[in-house]
Amino acid sequence: MVITRDKVLEWIKRYADLLAENRDYLTQLDAAIGDADHGANMDRGFKAVLSKMPEIADKDIGTILKTVGMTLLATVGGAGGPLYGTLFLQAGMKTTGKMELTLEDWINALEAGITGVKNRGKAELGDKTMIDALVPAWNALKQAAENGSNLGEALDRCARAAEEGMKATIPLVARKGRASYLGERSAGHQDPGATSSYLMLRAAAEVWRDA
Amino acid sequence: MKKLINKPEDVVREELEGMALAHPDLIRVHFDPNYVVRVDAPVKGKVGVLSGGGSGHEPMHGGLVGIGMLDAACPGAVFTSPTPDQMLEATKAINGGAGVLHIVKNYTGDIMNFEMAADLARAEGIEVESVIIDDDVAVQDSLYTAGRRGVGSTVLAEKLCGAAAEQGRSLKEVADVCRKVKDWGRSMGMALTSCTVPHVGRPTFDLPEDEMEIGIGIHGEPGRTRMKLKPADEIVEMLMEPIIKDIPYKPGDEVLLFVNGMGGTPLIELYIVYRKAHQIATQHGLKVVRNLIGSYITSLEMAGTSITLLKMDEDMIKLWDAPVKTPGLRWGM
Numbered sequence: 001m002v003i004t005r006d007k008v009l010e011w012i013k014r015y016a017d018l019l020a021e022n023r024d025y026l027t028q029l030d031a032a033i034g035d036a037d038h039g040a041n042m043d044r045g046f047k048a049v050l051s052k053m054p055e056i057a058d059k060d061i062g063t064i065l066k067t068v069g070m071t072l073l074a075t076v077g078g079a080g081g082p083l084y085g086t087l088f089l090q091a092g093m094k095t096t097g098k099m100e101l102t103l104e105d106w107i108n109a110l111e112a113g114i115t116g117v118k119n120r121g122k123a124e125l126g127d128k129t130m131i132d133a134l135v136p137a138w139n140a141l142k143q144a145a146e147n148g149s150n151l152g153e154a155l156d157r158c159a160r161a162a163e164e165g166m167k168a169t170i171p172l173v174a175r176k177g178r179a180s181y182l183g184e185r186s187a188g189h190q191d192p193g194a195t196s197s198y199l200m201l202r203a204a205a206e207v208w209r210d211a
Numbered sequence: 212m213k214k215l216i217n218k219p220e221d222v223v224r225e226e227l228e229g230m231a232l233a234h235p236d237l238i239r240v241h242f243d244p245n246y247v248v249r250v251d252a253p254v255k256g257k258v259g260v261l262s263g264g265g266s267g268h269e270p271m272h273g274g275l276v277g278i279g280m281l282d283a284a285c286p287g288a289v290f291t292s293p294t295p296d297q298m299l300e301a302t303k304a305i306n307g308g309a310g311v312l313h314i315v316k317n318y319t320g321d322i323m324n325f326e327m328a329a330d331l332a333r334a335e336g337i338e339v340e341s342v343i344i345d346d347d348v349a350v351q352d353s354l355y356t357a358g359r360r361g362v363g364s365t366v367l368a369e370k371l372c373g374a375a376a377e378q379g380r381s382l383k384e385v386a387d388v389c390r391k392v393k394d395w396g397r398s399m400g401m402a403l404t405s406c407t408v409p410h411v412g413r414p415t416f417d418l419p420e421d422e423m424e425i426g427i428g429i430h431g432e433p434g435r436t437r438m439k440l441k442p443a444d445e446i447v448e449m450l451m452e453p454i455i456k457d458i459p460y461k462p463g464d465e466v467l468l469f470v471n472g473m474g475g476t477p478l479i480e481l482y483i484v485y486r487k488a489h490q491i492a493t494q495h496g497l498k499v500v501r502n503l504i505g506s507y508i509t510s511l512e513m514a515g516t517s518i519t520l521l522k523m524d525e526d527m528i529k530l531w532d533a534p535v536k537t538p539g540l541r542w543g544m
């Protein structure tokens with residue numbers, strides 16, 4: 001079972017749709033502890049990505065992901081632009097020339113993306129950021145693969161772990177990003193970046209489950 | 212939401228179009244990517260001074276572009292950092308061969324986008340120095356936060372660095388002026404009301420009629436404490452004490468006192484704030500040698516104020532007094 005290039009395009013499209021549907025929800029989460037722009041920024045960025053899709057639809061997966069990264073970098077702004085831009089750029093470098101991805105390839109690409117996010121944002125697990133969804137999700141993905149799960153199962157576990165990680169940000173006190181200015185008052189709110197990261201992995205599970 | 216706008220998504224573009232029509236003698240506006248640039252840029256042999264940030268803080272930064280202040284400003288979406296491609300193009304547009312200073316406010320998004328832009332500009336052979344302004348004493352500076360926010364001192368840094376660049380100083384010397392402002396300036400703000408981001412359509416936080424928020428930033432982000440409204444004199448004490456305690460000012464030190472409006476507070480109230488802030492500074496033995504009073508770094512229509520104290524030396528006073536001609540600030544020419 002492999003993830004074809006068309007499935008990668010479908011994933012990006014599905015993620016863009018989820019961001020559009022959740023635009024106000026993400027912005028509300030951000031209004032509570034940040035500056036009320038995350039939903040609008042991500043939606044604007046992925047609308048720009050969608051408009052680029054026709055030009056890149058016949059390229060390799062690496063080129064597609066790198067184009068997504070560059071587009072996000074130029075259109076999202078805020079912290080989300082450099083962070084998601086870096087995630088897709090790094091994942092794109094790991095998949096250069098590929099026309100399909102095995103589970104192993106996806107594990108490696110996601111790892112490269114997460115490492116890029118950590119280097120750019122300098123956040124660690126427990127800082128109440130997107131890392132809190134991404135790292136447990138990657139661990140679950142890796143674990144599932146080692147246990148011999150098939151692609152669909154592994155992706156489901158990955159999305160579930162992301163969801164749990166996202167929910168686990170609620171009691172945390174933010175130590176990175178604009179929410180950290182609130183100190184203790186940031187506790188009790190779900191992190192918007194962890195939420196948009198969960199949506200990304202949920203989109204992958206939905207679209208690639210039956211690959 | 213009640214705002215003088217057409218469509219929320221057109222706010223920044225239409226504002227820039229208005230500025231271009233209003234000030235063709237001072238600035239040019241470039242679209243896609245968006246930046247405001249001094250009309251005669253690049254000035255050969257002069258250090259370029261660039262800043263940028265989310266929109267919604269006008270006149271900062273675009274309204275502070277012109278002679279003796281910024282060479283260019285990159286406006287992002289409302290309350291959202293601009294992107295590296297804007298910053299790179301603006302940096303190239305103002306590089307007169309002597310390098311470019313990036314004045315960056317300490318917010319996670321601004322830092323990351325400016326870092327990427329500086330890397331790209333250096334890769335194209337442009338010398339870039341970046342100075343990060345982080346003067347908000349309302350935020351505890353510790354390993355466990357993103358650090359203090361950049362607020363009021365940014366406006367003062369842009370004036371002083373712009374004047375230094377105009378005199379023909381080197382990139383390092385202009386950056387040194389900026390680092391002095393970073394070290395010697397401290398600010399704190401408060402809000403009487405929240406503000407509404409156009410594409411969100413409702414206030415960022417709810418603040419009941421009889422309450423205020425102390426220690427707010429400039430993006431409608433809530434502050435550290437909320438309390439019942441108090442008379443202006445008591446509010447000014449609450450802002451001034453942490454500022455004065457934070458820098459070991461000595462009696463006899465000369466300072467610039469900047470009383471800033473957050474966008475929805477009239478000048479009549481800002482002078483009431485200035486009166487008390489001046490009294491408190493004087494009681495601490497500080498000599499207020501220069502001042503700035505008005506709405507320069509705003510948070511849309513938020514009502515409230517921020518106070519900035521900047522310790523001054525002889526050179527900084529000269530730079531402050533030097534001529535400046537921008538849409539938002541002008542004297543001496």
